[in-house]
Amino acid sequence: MAEANQFWALNDTIGMTDEPQAEISLSEPVRLEVANNTSFPHAMHLHGMHFHEIAGDGTLGPLRDTILSFGGQTCEIAFVAHNPGDWLFHCHMLSHATSGMMTWLRVA
Numbered sequence: 001m002a003e004a005n006q007f008w009a010l011n012d013t014i015g016m017t018d019e020p021q022a023e024i025s026l027s028e029p030v031r032l033e034v035a036n037n038t039s040f041p042h043a044m045h046l047h048g049m050h051f052h053e054i055a056g057d058g059t060l061g062p063l064r065d066t067i068l069s070f071g072g073q074t075c076e077i078a079f080v081a082h083n084p085g086d087w088l089f090h091c092h093m094l095s096h097a098t099s100g101m102m103t104w105l106r107v108a
Ligand SMILES: [Cu+2]
Pocket: 041, 042, 043, 091, 092, 093, 096, 097, 101
């Protein structure tokens, strides 16, 4: 895979797959843990819906479509899947996205 310039993974999967990483019911509340097991920061971007970061005390941060995930840290985001469709979830550092750090979710 590295020879094909594919070396970043999300949820142990490199790049886009035929099937979504998650199938979410329309209007379902979602909590998504984002564990960054690398040494690099990644700007994780969700298409189709905005989300809140859940702080350590459980409060919700501002509405966002991208969160900066720092190396070795875990954060959690929450959203309501109000928008039906197939939505990309990827690192916004496009060199990372094109080398594997890109997946998709289905809301139906
Ligand atoms: Cu990245």
